[in-house]
Amino acid sequence: MTTTQPSTSERRAQYISEGYIVVPGLVDEADRAAIVAELPRFARAEYPVANPAPVTDAMTDAEAVGTMLAVHFPHWVSPAIAEMVRHPGIAEVLGEITGAHLPFWDGGVKCMQSMLFAKPPGLPGQAWHQDERYIPTRDRSLVGVWIALDDADEDNGCLRVLPRSHRPGIIHPLGDHGRPDEFDPGEESRGFDPTGEIPVPVSAGDVIFFNGYLLHRSFRNRSADRSRRALVNHYCSAASLLPWMVRDGLDIGVADYRVVVPVTGDDPYADRGLEDPPEQVFLRPAGGEYTDAQEIIATDGQL
Ligand SMILES: O=C(O)CCC(=O)C(=O)O
Numbered sequence: 001m002t003t004t005q006p007s008t009s010e011r012r013a014q015y016i017s018e019g020y021i022v023v024p025g026l027v028d029e030a031d032r033a034a035i036v037a038e039l040p041r042f043a044r045a046e047y048p049v050a051n052p053a054p055v056t057d058a059m060t061d062a063e064a065v066g067t068m069l070a071v072h073f074p075h076w077v078s079p080a081i082a083e084m085v086r087h088p089g090i091a092e093v094l095g096e097i098t099g100a101h102l103p104f105w106d107g108g109v110k111c112m113q114s115m116l117f118a119k120p121p122g123l124p125g126q127a128w129h130q131d132e133r134y135i136p137t138r139d140r141s142l143v144g145v146w147i148a149l150d151d152a153d154e155d156n157g158c159l160r161v162l163p164r165s166h167r168p169g170i171i172h173p174l175g176d177h178g179r180p181d182e183f184d185p186g187e188e189s190r191g192f193d194p195t196g197e198i199p200v201p202v203s204a205g206d207v208i209f210f211n212g213y214l215l216h217r218s219f220r221n222r223s224a225d226r227s228r229r230a231l232v233n234h235y236c237s238a239a240s241l242l243p244w245m246v247r248d249g250l251d252i253g254v255a256d257y258r259v260v261v262p263v264t265g266d267d268p269y270a271d272r273g274l275e276d277p278p279e280q281v282f283l284r285p286a287g288g289e290y291t292d293a294q295e296i297i298a299t300d301g302q303l
Pocket residue numbers: 115117125126131144157158159216217218230232
């Protein structure tokens with residue numbers, strides 16, 4: 001894979017046109033290793049976990065990590081991952097592209113979510129979806145930042161995208177995917193032509209940036225012995241209100257999720273303050289639902 005970096009304006013133009021860009025080698029080996037080292041700590045519940053995995057001391061780290069597909073919101077409790085949310089190279093690219101669809105954007109960016117994927121051999125992918133469906137910014141500033149912790153290819157279930165599918169700026173309806181062998185529980189976007197879908201193979205340390213309206217999915221990890229680990233963080237314009245995980249009874253027009261991390265620029269809502277994150281993260285177990293754990297956190301009184 002080439003390591004030639006495109007210019008800032010080329011990256012921005014490709015992001016606007018295609019809905020995603022790949023920046024090779026953005027995360028160095030030390031940072032990559034620091035994130036990878038966090039996975040067994042979550043599997044062994046060395047950090048506070050709402051739904052701990054069935055892991056014993058006798059298990060190797062690989063066996064322990066093999067019990068889970070992903071960790072939700074690891075940056076709430078892991079200093080290494082909190083640092084990665086504000087990684088300078090990633091912040092620089094976000095400063096170029098986050099408001100690429102907003103002519104008067106002032107450069108402010110905040111992070112609201114992280115997910116640490118283990119995806120060991122045999123574990124399923126995610127069916128077609130648009131992240132904007134779940135994290136509503138509605139101003140086209142939502143960016144997924146997919147940090148490859150392993151080489152990822154079609155064999156171990158790399159990210160797959162439908163280039164240019166972000167262009168209409170519409171949210172597609174959802175339905176059952178009916179393929180539990182391929183995808184984890186969760187619905188699938190419908191009502192679009194998937195012709196033109198492409199895999200996005202990357203090397204460890206490469207970073208994919210994709211628009212929140214871009215249709216994407218991943219397949220099962222079919223490899224015999226290769227994990228497909230990735231840290232995926234989500235960001236948006238600091239000016240976006242985020243009616244996400246809205247408390248009962250709150251006016252949706254003013255609801256604003258404030259468990260966020262300021263990354264670049266000014267926070268125009270700074271006078272509201274930030275909210276502390278919940279004290280526990282939750283795991284998406286291998287082969288299991290995770291809604292209950294999400295509810296535990298959502299009713300923890302802090303979201
Ligand atoms: O990494 C994957 O397999 C899917 C990630 C994804 O769909 C997302 O972060 O929205």
